[in-house]
Amino acid sequence: MTYCLGILLRAGLVLASDSRSNAGVDQVQRVGKLSLLSTSPDRFIALLSAGNLATTQSVASELEQAMGSGEAGADVALTQSLYETAELVGAKLRQVLARDAAYVQPEDPTASFLVAGEIAGHAPRLFQVYSAGNFIEASERSCFLQIGETKYGKPILDRALRLDSSLEHAAKLALLSFDATIRSNLSVGMPIDLMRYRAGSFTPEVVTLEEDNRYWRLLTDAYSRGLSELVDRLPSPPSDLG
Amino acid sequence: MTYCLGILLRAGLVLASDSRSNAGVDQVQRVGKLSLLSTSPDRFIALLSAGNLATTQSVASELEQAMGSGEAGADVALTQSLYETAELVGAKLRQVLARDAAYVQPEDPTASFLVAGEIAGHAPRLFQVYSAGNFIEASERSCFLQIGETKYGKPILDRALRLDSSLEHAAKLALLSFDATIRSNLSVGMPIDLMRYRAGSFTPEVVTLEEDNRYWRLLTDAYSRGLSELVDRLPSPPSDLG
Numbered sequence: 001m002t003y004c005l006g007i008l009l010r011a012g013l014v015l016a017s018d019s020r021s022n023a024g025v026d027q028v029q030r031v032g033k034l035s036l037l038s039t040s041p042d043r044f045i046a047l048l049s050a051g052n053l054a055t056t057q058s059v060a061s062e063l064e065q066a067m068g069s070g071e072a073g074a075d076v077a078l079t080q081s082l083y084e085t086a087e088l089v090g091a092k093l094r095q096v097l098a099r100d101a102a103y104v105q106p107e108d109p110t111a112s113f114l115v116a117g118e119i120a121g122h123a124p125r126l127f128q129v130y131s132a133g134n135f136i137e138a139s140e141r142s143c144f145l146q147i148g149e150t151k152y153g154k155p156i157l158d159r160a161l162r163l164d165s166s167l168e169h170a171a172k173l174a175l176l177s178f179d180a181t182i183r184s185n186l187s188v189g190m191p192i193d194l195m196r197y198r199a200g201s202f203t204p205e206v207v208t209l210e211e212d213n214r215y216w217r218l219l220t221d222a223y224s225r226g227l228s229e230l231v232d233r234l235p236s237p238p239s240d241l242g
Numbered sequence: 243m244t245y246c247l248g249i250l251l252r253a254g255l256v257l258a259s260d261s262r263s264n265a266g267v268d269q270v271q272r273v274g275k276l277s278l279l280s281t282s283p284d285r286f287i288a289l290l291s292a293g294n295l296a297t298t299q300s301v302a303s304e305l306e307q308a309m310g311s312g313e314a315g316a317d318v319a320l321t322q323s324l325y326e327t328a329e330l331v332g333a334k335l336r337q338v339l340a341r342d343a344a345y346v347q348p349e350d351p352t353a354s355f356l357v358a359g360e361i362a363g364h365a366p367r368l369f370q371v372y373s374a375g376n377f378i379e380a381s382e383r384s385c386f387l388q389i390g391e392t393k394y395g396k397p398i399l400d401r402a403l404r405l406d407s408s409l410e411h412a413a414k415l416a417l418l419s420f421d422a423t424i425r426s427n428l429s430v431g432m433p434i435d436l437m438r439y440r441a442g443s444f445t446p447e448v449v450t451l452e453e454d455n456r457y458w459r460l461l462t463d464a465y466s467r468g469l470s471e472l473v474d475r476l477p478s479p480p481s482d483l484g
Contacts, residue, residue, distance in 0.1 A: 151393030151394050151426070151427075152393050152394070152396060152397050153397075154394060154426045155394050155397070155422035155423075155425060155426050156469075156473075158425050158426050159425070159466060159469060159470070160469070160470055160473050166478075168478035168479060169473075169478065171478075171479045172473065172476060172478055172479060173473065175479070176473070180397040181397075183397060183400050183401070184393070184396045184397050184400050185393075194479075194483070196479075205481070207483040207484040208484065209483065209484075213483070213484075215477070215479055215480060215483055218477065219476055219477065219479075222476050222477075223472070223473075223476060224401060226472040226475070226476070227398075227401060227402070227469070227472065228401070228402055230465070230468040230469065230472060231398075231402050231411075231414065231415065231418070231465075233468070234414060234461055234464050234465060234468070235457070235460065235461065235464075236408075236410035236411065236413075236414055237410060237413045237414060237417070237436075237438075237457055237461075238457060239447070241436070241449040241451065241455070241457055242449040242450060242451075242455075
């Protein structure tokens with residue numbers, strides 16, 4: 001499995017992905033699932049991927065190869081909007097699946113993506129491309145999207161994330177969401193790739209947090225301790241609870 | 243969907259279930275998923291169920307009907323151990339599925355159960371019966387079992403629940419686990435049936451918590467507020483995070 005998270009804020013974007021890829025429990029690898037598709041002074045586009053690794057790597061590689069080709073409908077550097085970029089990712093996914101799926105089944109050949117970025121003149125946008133190639137967009141009312149092993153890390157985001165959260169606050173919540181997932185599910189693992197992007201900067205900051213990262217240990221230890229203390233402080237259920 | 247949780251402690255058992263049943267989004271009902279199969283001065287057996295409602299209700303009803311029949315291999319009041327009780331639930335599930343499954347498909351006819359209780363002379367035990375009718379048991383190393391919509395509510399249990407937690411502490415954590423699930427997933431809903439059982443008592447305490455239950459509101463409000471404050475107190479990620 002995999003866990004990828006995209007957060008859309010007024011302030012910009014926060015993207016994060018884990019690094020575990022497994023086929024069964026024997027073949028476990030460390031894989032990057034976040035790729036920077038395009039950065040230039042007027043365009044920033046990132047891709048996060050979950051699902052069949054051969055499929056996701058084909059889609060990302062072929063999109064990268066086509067970059068700079070100048071071919072409309074294939075070159076991510078030419079899209080006029082992030083919507084068009086998401087369409088392009090969906091179309092490439094359909095193409096790869098049409099080529100490979102019949103050979104891969106009964107194993108699951110499908111994949112899904114988060115497409116996030118900013119093109120000069122527009123606000124940052126965030127899309128989730130389904131395995132069918134169609135897609136949905138994050139909005140003010142629903143400012144984060146997840147793919148892969150999404151459930152363990154959702155409650156903390158539902159509780160504390162807001163569209164007007166700062167990049168720093170959202171990055172902290174993203175890491176706590178990964179901490180919850182990694183503790184509860186073996187198929188999601190360190191290191192975490194974390195991208196913080198301030199709207200209008202066209203300069204994403206990407207870092208990789210290994211297990212021994214100082215801030216990661218500080219954050220997750222303090223959260224664990226704080227949560228235990230919080231639960232202990234909460235009143236116990238009385239015997240006449242009804 | 244459904245969420246049911248069983249916790250095995252040195253002190254006894256804590257069991258909890260939600261009450262939402264839905265077929266699509268139109269047909270939404272309130273349904274009890276926790277049934278007390280048997281209570282007598284030397285035996286306490288409870289059943290929690292998830293999955294196809296016709297299947298789970300058939301299994302529970304037929305087990306209840308057979309109680310007191312004196313028929314070995316059918317009468318839950320006669321089993322010599324909880325292991326035997328779990329076998330009996332699994333066998334009944336297989337029987338119901340053999341009868342109904344072909345008519346129900348392509349809808350999913352399957353169901354799963356938690357079987358928990360104590361029979362005099364033995365420690366309390368907790369089992370999870372899979373839809374295949376086979377089952378696993380909770381142990382010192384893995385003291386809770388979940389069925390239905392299990393993932394949202396797992397992190398808080400992974401963090402804070404211990405085999406030697408008190409009944410009160412475990413009940414508090416169970417409710418917080420349900421709170422996380424209900425906030426993040428529409429298919430799990432109030433009221434919550436909560437059973438606290440002290441080992442050796444043969445007298446379970448069952449309460450139903452509606453949304454306006456005083457303790458439920460106090461607990462979940464204080465937890466929400468405390469968690470927000472905790473997250474705010476944690477240090478923000480520095481810019482040189484790597």
